[in-house]
Amino acid sequence: MLEVADLTVRRGSKTVVSGVGLAAERGKVLAVLGANGAGKSELVLAMAGMLPVQSGEVNVDGRSIRGLAPDQIRKAGIAAVPEGHRVLTQLSVEDNLRAAASILPAGQVDAALSDVYELFPELSERRKQLAGTMSGGQQQMVAIGHALMSRPSFLLIDEMSLGLAPLVVKRLAATVRCLKDKGVGIVIVEQFAEVALSLADRAMVMRLGKVAFNGPAEQLRMSPEALHAAYFEGTSTGGR
Amino acid sequence: MAYSTSGIAGLAFAALTAVFLPVLVGSQWVLIFTSTACFALAAAGIGLMYARLNMVSLTQVGLMGVGGWVTLRMNHGLGLPFEFNLLAAGVVTAAFGMLLALPALRMRGLYLALITLMSAGGIEIVLSTFRFPNGGEGFWGVMPSVAAPFRRPVLAIEDGAYLRYAIVVSTLGMLLIELHRRGAPGRAWAMIRRSEAAAMASGVNVTLYKAWAFALSGLLAGLAGGLLAGSIGLLDAATFRAPESIMLFALAVVGGAGSWPGAVIAAILYRVLPALFNDWGLNPDLALVIFGAALLHAIMTAPEGIAGQIRAALPRWAK
Amino acid sequence: MPAKIVGLFVVSGLAVGSLYALGGIGLVVLYRATGVLNLGAGAIGAFSVMLAWQLDVRGWPAPLTWLAAIGVATGLSLIYGRLIAPRLAWRDPVVKAVATLGLALIVLGVTAFLWEDDVRKFSLPTDEVGVTILGLRVTVTRLIVACAAVAIVVGISLFLAWTRVGLQMRSLANDRDLSALLGVPILRVETQAWGIAGAIAGFTGLMFGDLVRLEPTIITFLVIPCIAAAICGRLHSLGLVLVGGLSIGVIESLMTLSPTFKSVRSMAPFVIAALVLMWMQRGRRPLFAGDQ
Amino acid sequence: MIELEKLTVKFGGVTALDHVSARFEKPVSGIIGPNGAGKTTTMNVISGFLRATGRVCVDGVDLGGLSPHRRTRWGLRRCFQQEQIADDLSVADNLQVLLDALPGTRTEKRADLDSALDVTGLSARADTPASELNTYERRLTDLARCLVGRPRLVVLDEPAGGLGPSETAHLGDLILSIAVLTGAQTLVIDHDVDLISRICEQTLVLDFGRRIACGETAAVLEDPKVRAAYLGIAEEGA
Amino acid sequence: QDKPRCGAGNGTAATGAPIKVGGIFGNAAPGDFSSATDAAKAFFDCVNASGGIHGRPVQYMIENDQWNPELAGQAASKLVRDEGVVAMVGNASFVEMSVNAPLYARENIMAMASGCAVSECFESSSIVSTNQGPLASSVGAAIYAVEELGAKNISCIGLAIPSVGNWSCGAVEEYMASKGLAGSSVLLNPAAPDVNSGLLEAIASGADTMLVNLPAGLAIAVLGSAKEQDIRDTYKWISSTPLYDRSVPGALGEYWDGAMFVNAELTPFDGTGPDNVHWLSVMDAYAKAEDPRDTFSQAGYLSAKFFTQMLEAMDPGDIDVRAKVTAAIKAIAGYRSDLICGPYYVGEVDRHMPNHAGTMVKVSGAGFEVVRECYEYEGPYFAPLIEAEKKFGLR
Numbered sequence A: 001m002l003e004v005a006d007l008t009v010r011r012g013s014k015t016v017v018s019g020v021g022l023a024a025e026r027g028k029v030l031a032v033l034g035a036n037g038a039g040k041s042e043l044v045l046a047m048a049g050m051l052p053v054q055s056g057e058v059n060v061d062g063r064s065i066r067g068l069a070p071d072q073i074r075k076a077g078i079a080a081v082p083e084g085h086r087v088l089t090q091l092s093v094e095d096n097l098r099a100a101a102s103i104l105p106a107g108q109v110d111a112a113l114s115d116v117y118e119l120f121p122e123l124s125e126r127r128k129q130l131a132g133t134m135s136g137g138q139q140q141m142v143a144i145g146h147a148l149m150s151r152p153s154f155l156l157i158d159e160m161s162l163g164l165a166p167l168v169v170k171r172l173a174a175t176v177r178c179l180k181d182k183g184v185g186i187v188i189v190e191q192f193a194e195v196a197l198s199l200a201d202r203a204m205v206m207r208l209g210k211v212a213f214n215g216p217a218e219q220l221r222m223s224p225e226a227l228h229a230a231y232f233e234g235t236s237t238g239g240r
Numbered sequence B: 001m002a003y004s005t006s007g008i009a010g011l012a013f014a015a016l017t018a019v020f021l022p023v024l025v026g027s028q029w030v031l032i033f034t035s036t037a038c039f040a041l042a043a044a045g046i047g048l049m050y051a052r053l054n055m056v057s058l059t060q061v062g063l064m065g066v067g068g069w070v071t072l073r074m075n076h077g078l079g080l081p082f083e084f085n086l087l088a089a090g091v092v093t094a095a096f097g098m099l100l101a102l103p104a105l106r107m108r109g110l111y112l113a114l115i116t117l118m119s120a121g122g123i124e125i126v127l128s129t130f131r132f133p134n135g136g137e138g139f140w141g142v143m144p145s146v147a148a149p150f151r152r153p154v155l156a157i158e159d160g161a162y163l164r165y166a167i168v169v170s171t172l173g174m175l176l177i178e179l180h181r182r183g184a185p186g187r188a189w190a191m192i193r194r195s196e197a198a199a200m201a202s203g204v205n206v207t208l209y210k211a212w213a214f215a216l217s218g219l220l221a222g223l224a225g226g227l228l229a230g231s232i233g234l235l236d237a238a239t240f241r242a243p244e245s246i247m248l249f250a251l252a253v254v255g256g257a258g259s260w261p262g263a264v265i266a267a268i269l270y271r272v273l274p275a276l277f278n279d280w281g282l283n284p285d286l287a288l289v290i291f292g293a294a295l296l297h298a299i300m301t302a303p304e305g306i307a308g309q310i311r312a313a314l315p316r317w318a319k
Numbered sequence C: 001m002p003a004k005i006v007g008l009f010v011v012s013g014l015a016v017g018s019l020y021a022l023g024g025i026g027l028v029v030l031y032r033a034t035g036v037l038n039l040g041a042g043a044i045g046a047f048s049v050m051l052a053w054q055l056d057v058r059g060w061p062a063p064l065t066w067l068a069a070i071g072v073a074t075g076l077s078l079i080y081g082r083l084i085a086p087r088l089a090w091r092d093p094v095v096k097a098v099a100t101l102g103l104a105l106i107v108l109g110v111t112a113f114l115w116e117d118d119v120r121k122f123s124l125p126t127d128e129v130g131v132t133i134l135g136l137r138v139t140v141t142r143l144i145v146a147c148a149a150v151a152i153v154v155g156i157s158l159f160l161a162w163t164r165v166g167l168q169m170r171s172l173a174n175d176r177d178l179s180a181l182l183g184v185p186i187l188r189v190e191t192q193a194w195g196i197a198g199a200i201a202g203f204t205g206l207m208f209g210d211l212v213r214l215e216p217t218i219i220t221f222l223v224i225p226c227i228a229a230a231i232c233g234r235l236h237s238l239g240l241v242l243v244g245g246l247s248i249g250v251i252e253s254l255m256t257l258s259p260t261f262k263s264v265r266s267m268a269p270f271v272i273a274a275l276v277l278m279w280m281q282r283g284r285r286p287l288f289a290g291d292q
Numbered sequence D: 001m002i003e004l005e006k007l008t009v010k011f012g013g014v015t016a017l018d019h020v021s022a023r024f025e026k027p028v029s030g031i032i033g034p035n036g037a038g039k040t041t042t043m044n045v046i047s048g049f050l051r052a053t054g055r056v057c058v059d060g061v062d063l064g065g066l067s068p069h070r071r072t073r074w075g076l077r078r079c080f081q082q083e084q085i086a087d088d089l090s091v092a093d094n095l096q097v098l099l100d101a102l103p104g105t106r107t108e109k110r111a112d113l114d115s116a117l118d119v120t121g122l123s124a125r126a127d128t129p130a131s132e133l134n135t136y137e138r139r140l141t142d143l144a145r146c147l148v149g150r151p152r153l154v155v156l157d158e159p160a161g162g163l164g165p166s167e168t169a170h171l172g173d174l175i176l177s178i179a180v181l182t183g184a185q186t187l188v189i190d191h192d193v194d195l196i197s198r199i200c201e202q203t204l205v206l207d208f209g210r211r212i213a214c215g216e217t218a219a220v221l222e223d224p225k226v227r228a229a230y231l232g233i234a235e236e237g238a
Numbered sequence E: 001q002d003k004p005r006c007g008a009g010n011g012t013a014a015t016g017a018p019i020k021v022g023g024i025f026g027n028a029a030p031g032d033f034s035s036a037t038d039a040a041k042a043f044f045d046c047v048n049a050s051g052g053i054h055g056r057p058v059q060y061m062i063e064n065d066q067w068n069p070e071l072a073g074q075a076a077s078k079l080v081r082d083e084g085v086v087a088m089v090g091n092a093s094f095v096e097m098s099v100n101a102p103l104y105a106r107e108n109i110m111a112m113a114s115g116c117a118v119s120e121c122f123e124s125s126s127i128v129s130t131n132q133g134p135l136a137s138s139v140g141a142a143i144y145a146v147e148e149l150g151a152k153n154i155s156c157i158g159l160a161i162p163s164v165g166n167w168s169c170g171a172v173e174e175y176m177a178s179k180g181l182a183g184s185s186v187l188l189n190p191a192a193p194d195v196n197s198g199l200l201e202a203i204a205s206g207a208d209t210m211l212v213n214l215p216a217g218l219a220i221a222v223l224g225s226a227k228e229q230d231i232r233d234t235y236k237w238i239s240s241t242p243l244y245d246r247s248v249p250g251a252l253g254e255y256w257d258g259a260m261f262v263n264a265e266l267t268p269f270d271g272t273g274p275d276n277v278h279w280l281s282v283m284d285a286y287a288k289a290e291d292p293r294d295t296f297s298q299a300g301y302l303s304a305k306f307f308t309q310m311l312e313a314m315d316p317g318d319i320d321v322r323a324k325v326t327a328a329i330k331a332i333a334g335y336r337s338d339l340i341c342g343p344y345y346v347g348e349v350d351r352h353m354p355n356h357a358g359t360m361v362k363v364s365g366a367g368f369e370v371v372r373e374c375y376e377y378e379g380p381y382f383a384p385l386i387e388a389e390k391k392f393g394l395r
């Protein structure tokens, strides 16, 4: 169980996440939704140890991981895919993936690698290409590959489908289901509710850094009005 | 043009120092502050390139040497007034900076910094091999005996008046930067800093504007070098060694690149602090240790530079 | 110009060039592993060779003095790598490089304070033995420098390319934040990198102290021409750094033969590095922010 | 009218574009294709960031010899896959950069800038530093840049990436208005098939650097090859 | 405890209003010239303890220019303008004199320097030094090589700095030419790691004698290179004063034992003349134990001593008047000491090099051995000096 309680994150003088709580269970998918600037990405970064946390708790199976270094958090079984398809630009695709397997015992790396290649044959064709020269979508595949390489127990994916062709999104959706069946706890952060909700067991909607809705995904899937109320309330230009 | 608080504060600061410094301090400190004014101008050039374009010049002090060389060359070779020599120094150094820019235009980050460092190394060798003109014959103009007299500006023969003169020139140089920053070049630079591709897609001639920044920064270095030559009357290659250029860049970062207080702080750290250490009779080796430690400390703790910290502490002054 | 004289100058140039190469290789090793170009490497080397000299004067057995020198260099490098470098990790590569000037000043200041200016000489037993190549006598020490340069190039290249830690170092140098997120044990890997680089700096210091001269300031700022060699390898290819360093040495030495250029032959490293950089960048198009 | 003629781009061994020819006549046209198909590469060729063999002609003008910034002065506007606005400039200054490079009087430019801000709904944020904008506002600013200075051709690379449904809808309307307001022809790359089918009358589909279809959007999306390669619904067609 | 006494004082510590005197030295990596001002300071301390000058103590203020021309200018401004010193004594630097000579001339103050190293220092109307500098010392070494070692072709390896290497090696070439012999110069960049190609260049010049005219560190590097080539016996090896230093024989090692001839600008520092003995005892009593007892130290002592001697001869009422002091310094003629071979004089001329006779020593064991006692240098450069000395009635 990955639990976040009363988490507050500030950037400069601005509180971007305030008092957010969530719980991701093994074998379940949680969708985190919200309009632009709602603070979803900051939440993910804070959970991954990339942003300092002002207050609140982050626990895995009852053990606090708040304040740990990012590599420690990954070791604790949490893998995050940050927004903006970040890859090691000067390294080849294969080196990217191998580097991401630092916490795996050496013997398991090749197996993990072939799993990722199986999911993304596009990458397998380009093992030797520098990741920085890949197309946007290919980089997103590498970024997701990074997270899968460490065989995490909890997977956080920010903007999973960003820049990916529909075909690949479908494949990914299947993978998410498969991981879920294997008992991985998954948090999908999305702008675009449709895909996420179709996968999710529970959903959470954020607005202006706070939780605006938290409940079964069903509820939002069934009633677009509820979704709209939680989500699109405010202006279409997003900001404040 | 809108007047900013910081701009007015800058002009006021310049006016106050120009009026009061020369009468308040002894002749040793008049010279120290003259040097400080010169280096502040050069540091402002570094800050311009770094803050606006993320380009690093590790050759600024070397370029000052070029400006100083031209000033001395003109002074000893032709009978022209100081202002003319100074202007020539600025223009020649700007052209020189632009020339440097040619190979550097396609480079960024550390590579760019290193190519400028290489040119600093080259300038160091040339200056230390051929020395600065001191009134001798020929192109290099070096003779073994004591240097021929240097003609300071008619308005600033005395050290005190020369300090005022240096402050005025430095202030004009910084105003020139400000003028650029607020105009089309400033916008183009901001765009280039975001990404060269985006700048090109915005119709910005990236090559031209980068070369222009090099030239402007070179101009300031040239003026600074010329002013320094006028302060002492002659120059020595040791002043312009490559490590000095690295040092001035480091201090420009520590001071806070991209604002006039940053440049002034950098120059104070560069010239006033060592002079104080020297005045206190501190062993120069230990002074080096303290200086190095202070440099590291400042780089670690003040990401926006000391000027940024001061600005944060004085919220009223922001912007 | 008789071939014999040219031969002399070529061999002499190779001897100096291998020093540039050794220095450059040390810089590139650290840069590739941590993204820091350490301008303080020369100062660390200077301190360690002064220490070796001091211990030698005190009567320590020679091999112990060398070990002590390399050990101290490793230690100094580790102190910086553990205490200071991580706090600058998020800054531009240039600011990280410039910050190491602070390290250089501190170490140089301490060295100059401990060892007041005096005439000293540091020599190794291998100075006494030599072979004649193309008419020039070359001491075994110089051969050691050349061999060590090659050995480090080969060893480190293999290490970076094939080992797990090597991969982690490359990943770290590319993007430290992301590497941390990917689970690369940042501190451990960085510590290893700074340690290796420190040992190389110490060894380089011993060689410079013997073959150039035992003056801390000179050794400290030799790092600048060594950067020229590093540039020839684009701060990346150790093999090219070696080639670059040797070429610089030979060209610089051959410039002695030209009456016009001999007075400015020390410019060779800078001019060559600038030309190499220009050539490397030829036809390159501007890219997006963040690309090097 | 935009004509692409036998565009070929190679990166070392990889052929990113392979003799791609197409002709876009509609005000708004789309380019779709799987990841790595060569869409961004095509756009880079059109805007002059990449050299390619082949020809790019717009309204009969061969853009071949022009460098990117000259193409912009000629009237080409582009948005990148990741928006590229300068954080340390205000929204208005981000547009002003473009106008700086173009001829015209101060007042004309001011009017141009104001109307672009007006259309995109950014007027109230004109003097806000770009660093304070959220993702959508940044996208809008980027798009507003394509509106100033009499554009003739606007190319957009995944403009709706990372936007929510309502934002995407609003953005689609804005793109449609470009042609109306400025008379410029627009090319859009996106993975959002709904957006593409709503705003693009004509669409080019690429796969592995080759053209696999080109024509009326609705027809193209029905093409089994496209469905197989892009939408991943091969099984139904087969 | 019998401390040495200095000057004509009565033996009780001086009390009156201090006489302000300045001194500028250079000390920063890579060189330290402070031994000159240290010795002058020791001497003045001794004078003060011994009763001062006309009962007044000397207030000796020293500044470090750290090889930085700006600092040099600032230091001189402070001493000359702010403090109003009556004269500068014991100055020793590479940069101070070139920067400040115009100031000294303008302010009508004399600098009785002790460590001149560049041409500007000798070719100025307001600076006079007790040391010889690289030119005289190199020519001196060359004369010895020609006259005693049978050198026919000398290659002078100097610093690639116009006012040092080119100037001094140029004078050696002129001297050789004046004798109908061959000479050439090889100039090294001070920071260059590569001294080998310089040495090869000297070899290629066809010389039979190598004149090493470099700061000690660089000189040792060149000689190390020569050792590497094992060419000690192929050439004759001579050097200017920088190698005349107690640490040098040890640093050179056995290889050079007996093969390296060095010119000494002043008389040997282990000499037995009264001034040499007095110098050492003043140093022991008033200087720090670790302050070097080297040539610059001798020169600093000597400048201070001559200055004191001159002030004592002045009318006590004129001592605070800078113009009078300057005039008195310029009037110095014929002061003698066993530390220098010839007479010391100043005179109203625009170049000063009173000390142009020296001693030649050879590296021998852990020290040096005198191979030629005081001998006067000749050559085109010295002709005008000798002319002037005739005018002052010194010859």
Ligand SMILES: Nc1ncnc2c1ncn2[C@@H]1O[C@H](COP(=O)(O)OP(=O)(O)OP(=O)(O)O)[C@@H](O)[C@H]1O
Pocket (backbone or CB within 6 Å): A011, A012, A014, A016, A034, A035, A036, A037, A038, A039, A040, A041, A042, A043, A083, A191, D132, D133, D134, D135, D136, D162
């Ligand atoms: N470096 C920063 N400094 C200050 N504020 C920031 C910074 N980065 C982001 N913000 C602000 O934090 C808020 C939350 O941003 P975040 O990126 O988490 O939103 P999001 O919900 O992920 O939206 P999107 O869908 O656009 O990614 C926004 O208002 C943004 O402007």
Ligand SMILES: Nc1ncnc2c1ncn2[C@@H]1O[C@H](COP(=O)(O)OP(=O)(O)OP(=O)(O)O)[C@@H](O)[C@H]1O
Pocket (backbone or CB within 6 Å): A129, A133, A134, A135, A136, A137, A138, A163, D011, D012, D014, D015, D016, D033, D034, D035, D036, D037, D038, D039, D040, D041, D042, D081
């Ligand atoms: N510099 C390069 N070196 C090698 N291959 C490259 C380089 N740049 C692009 N490529 C390859 O060219 C192909 C086309 O890339 P492009 O960016 O045009 O794809 P795209 O269609 O825009 O994809 P996406 O939808 O994922 O953005 C990709 O396979 C990419 O890996």
Ligand SMILES: [Mg+2]
Pocket (backbone or CB within 6 Å): A040, A041, A042, A083, A158
């Ligand atoms: Mg986000």
Ligand SMILES: [Mg+2]
Pocket (backbone or CB within 6 Å): A135, A136, A137, D039, D040, D041, D081, D157
């Ligand atoms: Mg793309």
